Amino acid sequence: MANGGPEIEQLILLLARLPGLGPRSARRAVLQLIKKKEQLMIPLSAALDRAVAAVTVCETCGNVDTRSPCHICADPRRDNGLLIVVEDVADLWALERAGVGAVKYHVLGGVLSPLDGVGPDDLSIDALLRRGPEFSEIVLAVNATVEGQTTAHYITDRLAPSGVKITRLAHGVPVGGELDYLDEGTLSQALKARTAL
Secondary structure (H helix, E strand, C coil): CCCCCHHHHHHHHHHHCCCCCCHHHHHHHHHHHHHCHHHHHHHHHHHHHHHHHHCEECCCCCCEECCCCCHHHHCCCCCCCEEEEECCHHHHHHHHHHCCCCCEEEECCCCCEHHHCECHHHCCHHHHHHHHHHCCEEEECCCCCHHHHHHHHHHHHHHHHHCCEEEECCCCCCCCCCHHHCCHHHHHHHHHCCEEC
């Protein structure tokens, strides 16, 4: 239990829920926020309030932005022939950081995982099936995990009747690896060396 009252304890508990932060890291972060109240805590609070009011999920691709369609979907310079399918927004952002090109994306919202109770209806696969025929190539940029590969095979089977070319990232992505943790060079090379499924 932290000293200092329920408000401070609540801050610690909420921050500890974030990925990569445990109770000890959350306590240190809260203490830093308190010490630098004017420089950190007040601007952070205001930014969070603005984000709550402005952030939305793109109705087209599933990206997180302040408008829908998002800036990527609304950009006329983006290649309408290439669609990259990712598991989540963090993967989309990783590919954008890697500078893979002016492409379009589709965020699945996870992967198929029967053990966790995640089926096709829990992901945005139906929306992908509707969008897919608009593109000449779909790149399945899912993680190299059992669930990721299962999801890729399921999507490939469902998209096969459309005749669209389906590829996947090259084997430069390590088995069991997650896109968000890979360096930009590996991601960029993996996309360039994609292969047909």
